[in-house]
Amino acid sequence: MHMLKKIRVLLAVLFWTGIMLLLLDASGVLHGWLGWMARIQFLPAVLALNAAVIAGLILLTLLFGRIYCSVICPLGVFQDAVAHVSVARKRRKKDRKPYNWSPERKWLRYGVWVLFVAALVAGVQVFVALLAPYSAYGRMVQNFLQPIVLWGGNLVETLFERAGKYVLYPRDVWLRSLPTFLIAAATLVAVVILAWRNGRTWCNTLCPVGTTLGFFSRLALFRPFIDTEKCKGCRVCEHNCKAACIDIDSKKIDHSRCVDCFNCLGACKSDAIHYRFAYGRKARTKDAATEGQAAGTACASGSGEGRRAFLAGTALALGSATLGAQGKKLDGGYAAILDKEIPERDMPITPFGSKSIKDFYAHCTACQLCVAACPNGVLRPSTDLRRLMQPEMSYERGYCRPECVRCSEVCPTGAILKITKEEKTQYRVGLARVNRDLCIVETQGTSCGNCARKCPVGAIKMVKVNPDDPESLRRPTVIEERCIGCGACENLCPARPVSAITVNGRSSHLTEESHG
Amino acid sequence: MDRRQFLKITGAGSALALAGCAPGKSAPETGDGKVVLRTNPRNGDRTSLLGYGCMRWPMIKDADGKDIIDQEAVNEMVDYAMAHGINYFDTSPAYLQGQSERAAGIALSRYPRDSYYLATKLSNFGDTSPEASKRMYAESFRDLQTDYFDYYLFHAIGRGGVEAFNQRYVDNGMLPFLQEEKKAGRIRNLGFSFHGNREAFDSFMKWHDEGTLVWDFVMIEMNYVDWTHADPKRNTNADYLYTELEKRGLPVMVMEPLLGGRLANVPEAVATRMKEREPDISPAAWAFRFVGSHPGVQVILSGMSTMDPIIENCKTFSNFQPMSEEELAFMEEMAVLMKEYPMVNCTDCKYCMPCPWGIDIPGIFRHYNEAITDGTFAASREQKDYRRLKRAYLVSYDRAIPTLRQADHCISCGECLSHCPQSIPIPRELQRINRYIEKLKQDTL
Numbered sequence: 019m020h021m022l023k024k025i026r027v028l029l030a031v032l033f034w035t036g037i038m039l040l041l042l043d044a045s046g047v048l049h050g051w052l053g054w055m056a057r058i059q060f061l062p063a064v065l066a067l068n069a070a071v072i073a074g075l076i077l078l079t080l081l082f083g084r085i086y087c088s089v090i091c092p093l094g095v096f097q098d099a100v101a102h103v104s105v106a107r108k109r110r111k112k113d114r115k116p117y118n119w120s121p122e123r124k125w126l127r128y129g130v131w132v133l134f135v136a137a138l139v140a141g142v143q144v145f146v147a148l149l150a151p152y153s154a155y156g157r158m159v160q161n162f163l164q165p166i167v168l169w170g171g172n173l174v175e176t177l178f179e180r181a182g183k184y185v186l187y188p189r190d191v192w193l194r195s196l197p198t199f200l201i202a203a204a205t206l207v208a209v210v211i212l213a214w215r216n217g218r219t220w221c222n223t224l225c226p227v228g229t230t231l232g233f234f235s236r237l238a239l240f241r242p243f244i245d246t247e248k249c250k251g252c253r254v255c256e257h258n259c260k261a262a263c264i265d266i267d268s269k270k271i272d273h274s275r276c277v278d279c280f281n282c283l284g285a286c287k288s289d290a291i292h293y294r295f296a297y298g299r300k301a302r303t304k305d306a307a308t309e310g311q312a313a314g315t316a317c318a319s320g321s322g323e324g325r326r327a328f329l330a331g332t333a334l335a336l337g338s339a340t341l342g343a344q345g346k347k348l349d350g351g352y353a354a355i356l357d358k359e360i361p362e363r364d365m366p367i368t369p370f371g372s373k374s375i376k377d378f379y380a381h382c383t384a385c386q387l388c389v390a391a392c393p394n395g396v397l398r399p400s401t402d403l404r405r406l407m408q409p410e411m412s413y414e415r416g417y418c419r420p421e422c423v424r425c426s427e428v429c430p431t432g433a434i435l436k437i438t439k440e441e442k443t444q445y446r447v448g449l450a451r452v453n454r455d456l457c458i459v460e461t462q463g464t465s466c467g468n469c470a471r472k473c474p475v476g477a478i479k480m481v482k483v484n485p486d487d488p489e490s491l492r493r494p495t496v497i498e499e500r501c502i503g504c505g506a507c508e509n510l511c512p513a514r515p516v517s518a519i520t521v522n523g524r525s526s527h528l529t530e531e532s533h534g
Numbered sequence: 535m536d537r538r539q540f541l542k543i544t545g546a547g548s549a550l551a552l553a554g555c556a557p558g559k560s561a562p563e564t565g566d567g568k569v570v571l572r573t574n575p576r577n578g579d580r581t582s583l584l585g586y587g588c589m590r591w592p593m594i595k596d597a598d599g600k601d602i603i604d605q606e607a608v609n610e611m612v613d614y615a616m617a618h619g620i621n622y623f624d625t626s627p628a629y630l631q632g633q634s635e636r637a638a639g640i641a642l643s644r645y646p647r648d649s650y651y652l653a654t655k656l657s658n659f660g661d662t663s664p665e666a667s668k669r670m671y672a673e674s675f676r677d678l679q680t681d682y683f684d685y686y687l688f689h690a691i692g693r694g695g696v697e698a699f700n701q702r703y704v705d706n707g708m709l710p711f712l713q714e715e716k717k718a719g720r721i722r723n724l725g726f727s728f729h730g731n732r733e734a735f736d737s738f739m740k741w742h743d744e745g746t747l748v749w750d751f752v753m754i755e756m757n758y759v760d761w762t763h764a765d766p767k768r769n770t771n772a773d774y775l776y777t778e779l780e781k782r783g784l785p786v787m788v789m790e791p792l793l794g795g796r797l798a799n800v801p802e803a804v805a806t807r808m809k810e811r812e813p814d815i816s817p818a819a820w821a822f823r824f825v826g827s828h829p830g831v832q833v834i835l836s837g838m839s840t841m842d843p844i845i846e847n848c849k850t851f852s853n854f855q856p857m858s859e860e861e862l863a864f865m866e867e868m869a870v871l872m873k874e875y876p877m878v879n880c881t882d883c884k885y886c887m888p889c890p891w892g893i894d895i896p897g898i899f900r901h902y903n904e905a906i907t908d909g910t911f912a913a914s915r916e917q918k919d920y921r922r923l924k925r926a927y928l929v930s931y932d933r934a935i936p937t938l939r940q941a942d943h944c945i946s947c948g949e950c951l952s953h954c955p956q957s958i959p960i961p962r963e964l965q966r967i968n969r970y971i972e973k974l975k976q977d978t979l
Binding site (some may be wrong): 175179182184185186187188258352353354355416419420440458464465466467468471472508514 | 825887928943945947977
């Protein structure tokens with residue numbers, strides 16, 4: 019194996035492992051250590067207006083080409099793994115040509131890119147989240163792998179418990195949003211099919227980050243070049259190029275699509291391909307033109323089918339907008355407890371640390387990192403079409419605990435700013451409202467006040483139902499200025515299935531910072 | 535008794551067995567393997583000093599997911615008990631979601647009726663009407679498959695004073711009815727089980743002295759902690775109750791000798807003192823011996839839910855050694871030590887259940903008490919092991935109690951208050967525990 023390829027594979031495995039740990043760590047311990055791995059992802063950095071990261075990534079690409087796609091992007095590494103298995107299988111079947119040169123499908127590639135940029139500018143985040151590679155990958159991990167990890171954790175803890183040890187919190191595993199689940203499933207199917215058949219088709223035809231980096235990589239200081247004198251035209255490199263960017267007929271490499279996997283370097287028997295400085299004397303004499311061929315309009319069967327499957331899946335997902343809530347098993351010895359229903363909310367609730375609803379949804383790439391990190395069952399992808407897959411909060415399973423700031427620690431895009439638990443009460447993400455028709459003080463004539471007792475900021479005042487009667491029952495009222503919208507009242511309200519006190523999102527979260 | 539406790543006792547049991555083989559100080563001898571009997575001074579009944587309380591049998595799920603008593607386990611345990619001389623069985627129509635009597639009936643009807651003494655109660659806590667009360671009485675015969683009760687009790691009287699007693703037994707005519715039943719031979723002994731303050735108890739004793747209402751026996755809560763350290767506002771010290779009963783020659787039946795297991799699984803400081811004195815005696819055996827050392831005690835009930843405590847208790851009672859004065863004083867010392875721990879005085883009797891809002895009241899108390907007993911209670915952030923203890927408390931809490939049944943969901947409606955024989959201010963205690971949990975979670979302890 020070529021030394022450069024070894025380094026690439028080693029780095030890719032390290033980065034990919036780090037991202038997986040970040041996405042799957044249910045304890046929150048690793049968030050502080052590995053959070054940067056999400057922040058250096060391209061699109062999150064763009065949305066966070068993180069100039070340093072963007073400049074760094076562009077510089078990296080200008081120096082070495084699309085290393086990013088082979089090392090930093092978890093979806094890219096995942097596709098390499100799929101393709102690796104596929105190629106091994108083809109080789110066993112004596113297929114020595116797993117890959118072939120294919121011309122750049124310019125119309126599709128730049129068409130998607132233009133649409134993507136337009137969507138980004140216009141704030142159509144659904145489309146952005148659909149194609150952003152890191153988001154797509156996070157979604158798949160959160161939907162398919164996290165449940166397995168959590169179940170495993172619960173199982174392990176059962177064993178610990180037998181030994182009298184208590185280490186892992188038991189975690190609910192639940193379907194947070196059916197549409198998002200289906201979209202993640204469709205993405206997974208599409209990516210796997212494309213990678214299985216043709217390696218990096220996704221990255222070179224659909225991925226907007228890949229296209230963007232391609233603008234820079236064609237100018238990179240270091241690039242692989244074919245030595246036309248040494249090349250015997252055996253096409254071994256072409257058949258090993260998962261980006262399908264080596265054209266032996268013209269002895270050129272399309273550097274806008276090359277992801278610097280270095281597979282070709284070791285494959286060449288004639289020492290005819292080198293990764294080298296592009297602007298030296300050598301470069302000028304040997305191969306000045308490196309641009310790919312004109313775009314072929316014919317769709318290769320692989321990418322076409324994959325795309326159709328993907329789009330069909332998406333349409334199916336968009337059509338279904340129901341949320342799967344699961345019932346809880348109950349002991350016979352206890353009073354039955356009805357599951358809570360999600361109340362109507364005029365405005366969505368977005369996490370503490372988000373400046374406003376608008377700002378949150380404008381920055382979020384729907385990578386699901388915060389959803390995976392939320393230990394209280396609060397965050398889940400929205401099913402609302404306007405912000406499909408982007409998270410929102412709801413309190414039927416738990417509430418936003420005062421000591422927890424985990425989502426703010428992991429958000430790579432700046433949609434949720436990093437806050438401390440002390441800063442948390444400076445944000446007012448929602449406002450509680452009492453529905454007197456449901457409050458048990460009024461419906462059952464019992465005393466209660468659980469909402470007031472459990473409110474972490476003292477925003478609920480119990481007042482007499484009948485002010486003239488000194489013995490009167492007391493009912494809850496909300497002191498609007500104090501309420502931060504954490505949902506403790508909604509979650510702990512005994513009225514079921516719909517709470518008598520529910521929270522509505524506030525549009526702006528940091529209007530008066532003095533509140534605490 | 536839950537599994538943790540069970541494991542502890544099993545562990546203690548096997549340690550005991552091992553130590554028994556070692557030379558040096560000998561373990562207590564097991565005699566002929568049968569528990570000692572005591573003669574009832576009023577009627578000559580030869581009852582076993584260790585009685586079987588049928589309130590804590592294991593429950594399993596049936597096909598529909600409902601809790602049912604594990605009859606197979608019950609039969610096995612009753613067989614062992616009978617084989618080792620336990621001949622007094624105490625149940626109630628209210629126990630174990632109303633299934634205890636039936637299970638006891640199934641297990642005991644396999645033996646001749648005169649080979650055991652049967653005690654049950656009129657547990658008319660809800661509907662006190664004569665019809666409902668008589669129906670409950672009649673159903674006890676059916677479920678226990680018998681045509682007479684050896685000992686029949688007015689269940690848990692004293693709380694609410696004479697007034698509550700009148701409401702449950704006098705106003706509805708049940709008292710004269712039961713006295714007639716006694717004359718007819720269907721009840722051999724009529725007594726009451728007591729929870730409450732001294733005033734109420736004195737009234738019941740006064741009636742007895744005046745001859746208006748003569749008792750044949752009384753059941754009280756008695757153990758080395760309650761002996762002189764009962765909550766003075768709500769309960770009465772057992773030494774007072776016992777002395778009053780002994781004075782009148784009334785047989786004393788004892789409940790809660792282990793406080794629902796809390797005296798079997800004692801805080802480490804207490805256990806250490808006990809083990810220093812007698813390395814081979816378990817805390818449970820100390821507690822039983824304390825109660826049994828009082829000659830007026832007729833039967834000590836133990837709600838044994840698995841085989842291991844039965845085996846251990848049968849050993850304790852088969853060669854029963856009353857305590858010396860000095861040992862009794864030692865127990866008082868242990869009681870003082872016990873009182874230093876802020877445990878909730880819950881005996882896990884489950885009378886408060888089901889809570890209408892779904893809270894697992896005894897579960898929350900048990901979990902809290904166990905953390906204190908096991909020494910895994912995080913007391914302050916300054917503590918060396920704070921992080922580990924905090925995590926252990928919160929994780930085990932989430933595992934022991936489903937989220938929706940935890941203390942933060944208690945709305946303090948007070949429905950439970952009237953059911954608790956220990957008069958625990960349940961909502962207040964739940965709020966106290968919840969505040970503790972909040973402090974743990976928010977690191978403000």
